[in-house]
Amino acid sequence: MNIVVNGTAHAIESGPLTPLLDVLREELEITGPKAGCHQGGCGACTVLVDGEPRRSCLLPVAYADGAEITTVEGLGTPESLAPIQQAFVHHYAAQCGFCTSGMLLAAQAYLDGGGTDDPEAIQEALGGHVCRCTGYAKIVDAVAAAARGESFDLTQTAVGKYTTVTTGGAT
Numbered sequence: 172m173n174i175v176v177n178g179t180a181h182a183i184e185s186g187p188l189t190p191l192l193d194v195l196r197e198e199l200e201i202t203g204p205k206a207g208c209h210q211g212g213c214g215a216c217t218v219l220v221d222g223e224p225r226r227s228c229l230l231p232v233a234y235a236d237g238a239e240i241t242t243v244e245g246l247g248t249p250e251s252l253a254p255i256q257q258a259f260v261h262h263y264a265a266q267c268g269f270c271t272s273g274m275l276l277a278a279q280a281y282l283d284g285g286g287t288d289d290p291e292a293i294q295e296a297l298g299g300h301v302c303r304c305t306g307y308a309k310i311v312d313a314v315a316a317a318a319r320g321e322s323f324d325l326t327q328t329a330v331g332k333y334t335t336v337t338t339g340g341a342t
C-alpha cells in the first residue's frame with residue numbers, strides 16, 4: 172500500500188486493517204493527529220483524506236491506499252502559518268492543543284468547501300469535535316474570521332491583553 176502524506180509518498184508496511192492513525196503516528200512518526208478516544212467520538216485524530224475530513228482512528232489504512240492525506244503538519248509551517256492557524260492563534264482558540272489539529276483540519280475542509288462565517292454552519296461543520304478547554308466560542312470565532320478572509324499581525328495579538336507582573340525588588 173502507498174499513501175501520500177503532506178505531499179510525500181510512503182510505502183506502508185503495517186497490515187491493511189491497521190488504523191490510519193496508528194500508521195501515521197507509529198510507522199511514519201507524524202504526530203499531529205492525536206489519539207483521543209480511539210473510538211470515533213472525539214475528532215482529535217481527524218485528517219483530510221483526498222480533501223475530506225475523516226476520523227483516522229476508525230479508517231483501516233487499506234481504505235486510504237493511494238490517497239492523499241493532509242495532517243496539520245501539511246497546513247502551514249511555524250514560520251508561515253496557514254490562515255486558519257493564524258486565526259486560531261489570534262482568537263486564542265487553542266489551550267492544551269490536543270483537539271486542535273483535528274479542529275483545524277475540519278475547519279480547513281469547511282473553508283475549502285466555501286463555508287461562511289455563519290456560527291451555526293461552523294458549529295455543524297465542527298460537530299463531534301470535543302474540546303475540554305476553550306468552551307468552543309473562540310474556535311467558532313476563529314473559523315468565522317478565517318471565512319471572512321481576515322488577516323492578523325500575530326506579533327500584536329497579545330499586546331495590551333496582559334500586564335507584566337514583576338516580583339522581588341521590594342522598596
Ligand code: FES
Binds near residue numbers: 211212217
Ligand atoms: S481518536 Fe479518533 S475520534 Fe477520537
Ligand code: FES
Binds near residue numbers: 265268302305
Ligand atoms: S484546546 Fe484543549 S481540548 Fe481543545
